[in-house]
Structures are given as structure tokens and as C-alpha cells.
Amino acid sequence: MVIGERKPFDEIMKMLEGVKKIAVMGCGGCVTVCLTGGHDEVRVLSSQLRMARDKEGNPIEIIEKTLERQCDPEYVEQAEGVASEVEAVLSMACGAGVQFMAERYKDLPIYPALNTTFVGGSKKEGYYVERCQTCGECKLYFTGGICPIARCSKSLLNGPCGGSTNGKCEIDPEIDCAWQLILDRLKSLNQMDRYSSMMPINDWRTNRDGGPRKMIREDFQR
């Protein structure tokens, strides 16, 4: 899932300066799962905003709403009723959701309440870790299901480097050396032959270096 972190409260307050009526718009997708932008978080942030503005003697009216997803036009459409009533929308979706909202509601300012941080998963409840850098050229077949791009600090394709000590990375003793993990796993899978062949230089054109990406399923095009 896409992981996001809530922006500092002061930054959000600054974005809303001079605005009297807003919608705080949650997203029922990834950010609900990672506990940063779902229904509950909408209620928490709205409550905080109302209190902070009340305290300043400059109250703000807030409509709280959570869409199924903000990265899908058919759901973004459902915000229409709310959008016509407010001066701005504070979106608690990831960057993609904010932009889909902005594309649909052209005359309405859409502000982000989150910093979109990475693609990852939950190690346990409330604890999220990065696992994918969306490089567009998956190498997990060769590396025992452990991604060297996302999990090696240097994104080395033929590691480990000299900074690997006791299975940990030199940048932080808390971080596992991805290549140590890969080696251990290939050994246990009896696939060490995959380690002995050199991996060629990465083609970063499939990553962001080739410009904004798109994916099209032809059978769905009408």
C-alpha cells in the first residue's frame, strides 16, 4: 500500500489561513489501512482544526467526509455535493488522490494534509516499512523475494558492499543489510546460482527517469 504521514499541524493551519469553510476529505484506501487518512483520522484532524481555530477566535466550519478512494473518478465524483458548499478541500489521501480531486474540481483549491512517503506494508499494527520503490523492473525472482532497490540503502544490484557488518547496514545499525537478507534467503532456498550471475546495470527508464508513467489494459478501453 501507499504509506503517508500527516503533515505537521502548523503547516496545515497555515494552508487554511483565511478559509472559513472546508471539507476534510478522507480516503478509504491505503491511507485508511496505514492509519493516516481514513474516517477516524478525518475526525481527529477536524476536531483539532476546529479547536485551534476556536481558540484563535476565528472559527472554521468543517464538513467531514471519507470517500471509498480518491484515486478513482467514480468515487471522486461522490464529493460533488460537498465540493459545492466549501471554499477548499483538505484531502487526507496520498498525492495521487489529491491530484485526482484537483483534476475533477477545477475551481476548488485542494490542499494535501499528508506527506506521501513510500510503498510498503505493515510489520505490525501501526508500524510500516518500505518494500518497493516502483522501479518498474522487478528483480525479486533473482533476489529471493527481497528487493535490493528498495531495501539496500545504495540500491546495489550486486551486493553487499563493504558497509555490511553483522547483517546490518552502515547507515544505521537498526537497518538490515538487504544483501545479507538476500544471501541468507537464497541459501535457504538452495538458489545460490542466482547470486553467482552478475546483474546488469539497471534500466532506470522504467523508473521515474522515463517521465510520468501509465499502465493501460487494452481490453478495458472503449
Add this chain to the structure above:
Amino acid sequence: MSDFEPIVVAFCCHYCAYGAADLAGSMRLEYPTNLRIIRLPCTGKITPVFLLRAFEKGADGVYVAGCLEGDCHFIQGNLVAKPRVNYTKKLIQEVGLEPERLEMFNMSAAMGPRFAEVAREFVQRIKELGPSPLNKNYHIQSDAA
């Protein structure tokens, strides 16, 4: 400020603090009338939204009273509540309220005197902090005076 009578919302677990409040009453123990007790099935029910709403509605102080650690009727509800209360302290601090206005206490149903003591101490703490800037009733009264 000396006549300030705070509104304190106490979220009490049915299996301990609520029973302790009952016991305090049976024992004829005196505790401040500033308390507004809300009974919960377990403090594990508490979420930051509940606590924030209390402050938003003008509570000067809020506390959560759950079972002694290790004694939760639902095994670990009170251990779920504790970090949530701590997290909410940060949330109210962002808004500009003192984090001391929110606290979590642990007690058993047999601790009537402790319930009264906690109530007295907490109300005293809130009196010292003064009214919450969101307590509209107090501010309206003092403006009129």
C-alpha cells in the same frame, strides 16, 4: 480565577473505576462535583476522537481511568488505552492546550478511596492550569461579570 470550577470528564471502565466510584459513594467519601463520569465497557474502547471531542465541547480536563495493569477484564484493553492517551496528549498540544489536561489512571474496583483521591488531585491540577480556552461557558460567564 479563584472561583473557577472546572469541568472534568472522566472516562471510567465499567469493571474498575466505575465500580470504584460507586464504592467511594457507598463509603461516603467526598470528591469534587466537577466530575462528569462516562462509563465505558473497557478503556480499550477509548480513541483519540472521544478525548478530543470532550475538549472540543469545552471540558477543562479529561481523564481515563482503567483497571490496574495486568487486571483488564478484556485482557489488555487498558494497555491499548495508555498509548492512545499519550498520543492524544500530543494532539492537544498541537492545538495549543496543555498536555497535563489529559491523563490516564489505573485502579481496581476495590479502590474507592483512591478514586476520590485521583478526582481531588486531578481537579486541583486543572484548577491550577485555569480554564480551557475552549470552555465557552466559563468565558461567557466571566465576560458578563
